Amino acid sequence: MSLWVKDLRFDYRSFSLRVRDLRIEEARLTAIVGPNGAGKTTLLKCLCALLPVAKDSLFLGRRDIALLSAEERARLIAYVPQEHGSAFNYAVQDFVLMGRAAYIPLLSTPAAADVEIALEALAYVGLRRYASRPYFELSSGERRLVLIARALAQKSDILVLDEPTTFLDPKHETELMDLVRRLAVEKKKTVLLTLHNLDMAVKHADAIVFMKNGGVVAAGAPDDILDEALLESVYEIKMSILRHEGRRFIVK
Amino acid sequence: MTRKQRVLGWLVILFPFVVFFISLSVGVVRIPLGDVFKALLSPVFPAMKEGLPENVLGIVLGVRLPRLLLAFLAGAGLSVSGASLQALSRNPLVNEYILGISSGAAFGASLSIVIFRQSFPPQVSAFLFAVVAVVIVLAISRKSDSPIVSLLLTGIIVSAFFSALLSLVEFFASPYALQGLFYWLMGNLGWPGWGALSISLPLMAAGTAGLILMRWRMNVLSMSDEEARALGVNLGREKLIVVILATLVTSAVTSVAGIIGWVGLIVPHLVRMMAGVDNRRVVPLSAALGAGYLILADDLARGLAASFEIPVGIFTSLIGIPFFILLLRKSKRIWL
Amino acid sequence: MRSFASLWMTLRRALVLAFISGAFFAATAPSVASSPAQAGPSPALTVKDDLGRTVAVPAAVKRIVSLQAEITRLVVALGAGGELAGIDYTMRRHDHLFKYIYPDEARLPVVSMAENNVNLETLVSLKPDIIFASPFEKQIVEAIQRKTKIPVVALASLGDTAKLADELKLVGRILARERRAEELAAYFSGGLGRVRDRLKDVPAGRKPRVYMSFWGSLTRTPIRYDPVAIAGGLNLAEKAVPDVLGSAGTTVNVERIIAWNPDVILVHGNYLPAERTVTVEGILGDSRFASLKAVKSRKVRYTFGFWNWWDMAEVLLETEYLAALFYPERFPAFDLGRRCDEIHKMFYGLDGGFAKLSAALGCDEWTHD
Numbered sequence: 001m002s003l004w005v006k007d008l009r010f011d012y013r014s015f016s017l018r019v020r021d022l023r024i025e026e027a028r029l030t031a032i033v034g035p036n037g038a039g040k041t042t043l044l045k046c047l048c049a050l051l052p053v054a055k056d057s058l059f060l061g062r063r064d065i066a067l068l069s070a071e072e073r074a075r076l077i078a079y080v081p082q083e084h085g086s087a088f089n090y091a092v093q094d095f096v097l098m099g100r101a102a103y104i105p106l107l108s109t110p111a112a113a114d115v116e117i118a119l120e121a122l123a124y125v126g127l128r129r130y131a132s133r134p135y136f137e138l139s140s141g142e143r144r145l146v147l148i149a150r151a152l153a154q155k156s157d158i159l160v161l162d163e164p165t166t167f168l169d170p171k172h173e174t175e176l177m178d179l180v181r182r183l184a185v186e187k188k189k190t191v192l193l194t195l196h197n198l199d200m201a202v203k204h205a206d207a208i209v210f211m212k213n214g215g216v217v218a219a220g221a222p223d224d225i226l227d228e229a230l231l232e233s234v235y236e237i238k239m240s241i242l243r244h245e246g247r248r249f250i251v252k
Numbered sequence: 253m254t255r256k257q258r259v260l261g262w263l264v265i266l267f268p269f270v271v272f273f274i275s276l277s278v279g280v281v282r283i284p285l286g287d288v289f290k291a292l293l294s295p296v297f298p299a300m301k302e303g304l305p306e307n308v309l310g311i312v313l314g315v316r317l318p319r320l321l322l323a324f325l326a327g328a329g330l331s332v333s334g335a336s337l338q339a340l341s342r343n344p345l346v347n348e349y350i351l352g353i354s355s356g357a358a359f360g361a362s363l364s365i366v367i368f369r370q371s372f373p374p375q376v377s378a379f380l381f382a383v384v385a386v387v388i389v390l391a392i393s394r395k396s397d398s399p400i401v402s403l404l405l406t407g408i409i410v411s412a413f414f415s416a417l418l419s420l421v422e423f424f425a426s427p428y429a430l431q432g433l434f435y436w437l438m439g440n441l442g443w444p445g446w447g448a449l450s451i452s453l454p455l456m457a458a459g460t461a462g463l464i465l466m467r468w469r470m471n472v473l474s475m476s477d478e479e480a481r482a483l484g485v486n487l488g489r490e491k492l493i494v495v496i497l498a499t500l501v502t503s504a505v506t507s508v509a510g511i512i513g514w515v516g517l518i519v520p521h522l523v524r525m526m527a528g529v530d531n532r533r534v535v536p537l538s539a540a541l542g543a544g545y546l547i548l549a550d551d552l553a554r555g556l557a558a559s560f561e562i563p564v565g566i567f568t569s570l571i572g573i574p575f576f577i578l579l580l581r582k583s584k585r586i587w588l
Numbered sequence: 589m590r591s592f593a594s595l596w597m598t599l600r601r602a603l604v605l606a607f608i609s610g611a612f613f614a615a616t617a618p619s620v621a622s623s624p625a626q627a628g629p630s631p632a633l634t635v636k637d638d639l640g641r642t643v644a645v646p647a648a649v650k651r652i653v654s655l656q657a658e659i660t661r662l663v664v665a666l667g668a669g670g671e672l673a674g675i676d677y678t679m680r681r682h683d684h685l686f687k688y689i690y691p692d693e694a695r696l697p698v699v700s701m702a703e704n705n706v707n708l709e710t711l712v713s714l715k716p717d718i719i720f721a722s723p724f725e726k727q728i729v730e731a732i733q734r735k736t737k738i739p740v741v742a743l744a745s746l747g748d749t750a751k752l753a754d755e756l757k758l759v760g761r762i763l764a765r766e767r768r769a770e771e772l773a774a775y776f777s778g779g780l781g782r783v784r785d786r787l788k789d790v791p792a793g794r795k796p797r798v799y800m801s802f803w804g805s806l807t808r809t810p811i812r813y814d815p816v817a818i819a820g821g822l823n824l825a826e827k828a829v830p831d832v833l834g835s836a837g838t839t840v841n842v843e844r845i846i847a848w849n850p851d852v853i854l855v856h857g858n859y860l861p862a863e864r865t866v867t868v869e870g871i872l873g874d875s876r877f878a879s880l881k882a883v884k885s886r887k888v889r890y891t892f893g894f895w896n897w898w899d900m901a902e903v904l905l906e907t908e909y910l911a912a913l914f915y916p917e918r919f920p921a922f923d924l925g926r927r928c929d930e931i932h933k934m935f936y937g938l939d940g941g942f943a944k945l946s947a948a949l950g951c952d953e954w955t956h957d
Contacts, residue, residue: 050478074484081479087342088474088529101472102484106493107465109532154483280843306879307846314876315842369863423701426682427896432804432865435839442807442841445874554841560828561807561841 001061001157001190002026008057010046017042017214024192029184031201032194034211035235040194044162048079074102077158078151082166092146093131096122099153121152141172159183161193165200177204198250210234268543272324275551276316283308318449322441323547325456326509329501331542332463334516335535336498339470340491341404348502348516351407355414356385357506361436362421366429374436375448375507382503385410439510439565441550452504459501460539467535512565515542518572635758637742638723645739645762646717653716655700657683658897659743662756664690665772665935666765673714674699678896684948689936712736745898747836749814752900753777775934779904780818783911786918787820795822796914799850802837802893804865810837815903819910824848842876853882857890861950889913890954901935924955
């Protein structure tokens with residue numbers, strides 16, 4: 001399922017987000033990058049209707065997001081936060097099970113099928129063996145994966161991740177990016193994430209969206225849009241694009 | 253769940269029922285269990301009355317049965333309310349009175365006992381003002397950006413407000429009315445008769461049942477607002493439902509039995525120490541453990557001394573708190 | 589040398605400052621009314637109050653403030669009502685007969701709420717010669733005396749009829765009304781004595797077993813109640829709680845009442861009918877009590893009970909009333925209305941006391957079945 005931002009506005013104190021006519025292709029990995037304060041996280045949250053969105057401004061597939069109920073929306077798009085803090089130390093399996101909330105009626109408890117889906121999601125991210133462990137006993141990288149598993153349990157076509165690679169060491173960073181790439185390629189999910197690390201974006205993403213000051217500066221495949229002038233205008237410092245062993249590297 | 257855990261779970265569920273029946277034969281007057289059962293069956297099978305001493309029927313059906321039923325449902329209800337509000341506010345240190353219910357109810361009771369008397373019985377007044385307090389809390393906290401923090405804060409403030417009003421009423425009360433109020437505030441499961449219970453017990457049962465049905469949902473509601481919404485939950489509506497049910501139960505208990513503290517805080521904690529934080533287990537087990545706990549506390553309150561009675565609220569504090577501290581120190585599970 | 593000099597300078601400055609401050613505070617201290625107790629002739633009387641305090645009382649007492657309802661009534665009974673300068677809130681609001689026994693009461697300012705919770709300024713501005721207070725909280729009583737420089741005497745009968753009579757005599761001495769005090773004390777003790785005498789030979793086994801529901805609660809009962817004891821009744825709650833802490837009452841549970849199976853149940857009747865939470869009808873109709881002797885023989889009645897301590901006249905009346913209830917064959921001629929009128933006339937010079945009391949409490953119905 002693709003995403004179409006027709007005309008999105010969001011104002012908050014001194015900050016304004018304005019994005020028009022942005023298409024996120026389905027079954028692709030799209031990275032949103034830009035300097036701090038560009039509005040990346042705000043855009044992400046609007047895409048998931050975690051911030052109020054006006055009618056006729058954002059479409060998931062053909063559906064206007066503002067007209068969807070909470071459950072309907074959660075079945076179409078899943079959000080992976082950067083972190084989760086909680087007073088309660090749920091078992092990993094129970095944690096992932098919460099992803100089924102959109103499918104379980106208010107007064108019911110999860111069925112065996114729901115538990116199966118949760119365990120499958122855990123297996124996909126490689127943490128099946130941790131099912132009974134308390135969440136906070138895991139390392140921060142593993143916790144990140146559990147959050148992704150929970151989003152997978154939602155069985156949505158679109159997956160949105162907020163800075164999933166922050167604070168991860170290079171090995172785990174790479175593993176996570178491989179995982180989300182597989183989600184786009186194998187599972188045909190539309191994956192959208194914000195990144196600080198431009199190299200990661202360039203290496204893994206099918207499309208990159210450059211944001212600055214609450215707006216989109218450029219969007220498209222790296223081969224099409226990436227050049228040093230663009231980088232300088234977005235980040236306001238001089239950068240060079242180097243090629244090495246067939247890959248691009250950004251150097252400041 | 254291991255076999256051992258499953259057995260333990262069933263033991264906890266059975267515990268209040270066993271205690272309930274045994275307590276029916278405990279009291280000032282010795283009544284053997286056989287006579288107790290005969291008395292219980294006599295409304296349906298009048299023949300059972302044969303051979304029973306005269307006061308047994310009055311005691312079993314008129315004194316002990318209503319009291320134990322109240323202890324059962326109140327214990328279950330207060331525990332489940334506490335557990336639910338803890339999940340909702342993501343804070344295990346929250347108790348069932350956090351939204352201003354106890355202060356509102358106390359103020360309502362004071363208005364009735366001191367000023368309005370007959371025309372406005374304390375049960376009705378207490379219930380009404382308990383609900384009013386929660387409505388005020390909800391109305392005020394809705395306006396804020398961060399609903400949960402302000403829910404707790406507003407609860408504290410509204411509680412303080414009603415406490416101040418209560419002090420004002422107390423100040424103008426005659427010493428005789430004051431005495432009545434004082435004893436009401438201490439909590440006593442022995443006051444209400446079948447009349448008052450016929451209204452409040454169904455409310456308690458309905459509210460408790462509703463909260464137990466929502467037990468899995470509470471796991472989801474205990475996530476941050478953002479996460480819960482992302483998971484597809486209609487946050488405002490579902491939180492309101494939980495608050496309404498918890499308020500209904502707690503107000504129903506407080507209006508007929510006064511303020512019985514510490515049940516809703518301690519019981520869910522004990523359950524989490526034993527069974528983990530998953531609310532699918534915490535909520536129903538809290539109901540069972542709470543019911544049994546309050547029955548036992550009440551047995552002590554009415555049976556400890558031959559001739560006089562100590563308010564049950566004192567026992568729930570005196571027993572619950574040290575026990576809780578003991579378990580806290582022994583517990584190695586990381587459940588927080 | 590220099591440091592010594594500067595030290596001395598500092599010291600001198602400190603002394604001067606202390607002196608000035610002291611003078612300042614002394615000058616601005618609340619000016620106390622010049623009461624005879626402070627600067628006048630040597631006190632005529634030294635009394636010991638119920639808190640064990642020795643209080644010097646002035647010779648001529650012209651102005652009285654009473655924070656204690658029981659004493660207020662005694663003052664009026666002694667004929668010293670005209671010397672009252674201030675009363676407690678309960679007297680104004682909760683005493684059913686005060687406006688009849690002391691018609692002028694409307695002019696009296698309320699000086700305190702709920703016993704010793706006084707407004708010191710009002711108190712001092714009234715310039716009383718003596719203050720009567722309740723014997724709780726010794727510190728509060730002493731604080732009042734210390735701050736107002738007026739002698740405070742703390743007295744209360746605490747449910748003891750002998751003590752009540754002694755209290756009357758003590759107040760009589762303080763107010764120079766000894767003759768009247770003796771007269772009333774004799775009337776009171778004589779009346780109680782007559783009841784006792786007529787019941788001298790009743791064996792303990794024959795005494796009716798009595799349960800009292802007091803203070804508006806079914807389960808609150810007094811551990812000690814003299815009128816019941818003098819009237820030959822057995823207070824079932826008497827042995828209930830060891831009276832170590834001096835608590836007047838205790839809480840029992842309903843089962844205990846049923847187990848006791850009292851012969852007579854008494855309900856606290858001094859509450860206005862509209863304010864009663866426990867009623868005779870309620871008990872008679874309560875299915876839990878259907879098996880009780882008292883309910884079957886319909887011996888469930890109102891009685892006066894404690895009321896802001898006690899009204900001496902009411903205590904005498906109540907004792908006679910209860911004796912007639914417990915032993916109708918020994919007191920066949922008892923007439924509640926007539927005796928009420930007589931006793932109130934004797935104590936307060938009040939005519940038609942029964943009619944007035946009945947208008948408030950409905951006691952004209954108490955002797956009916």
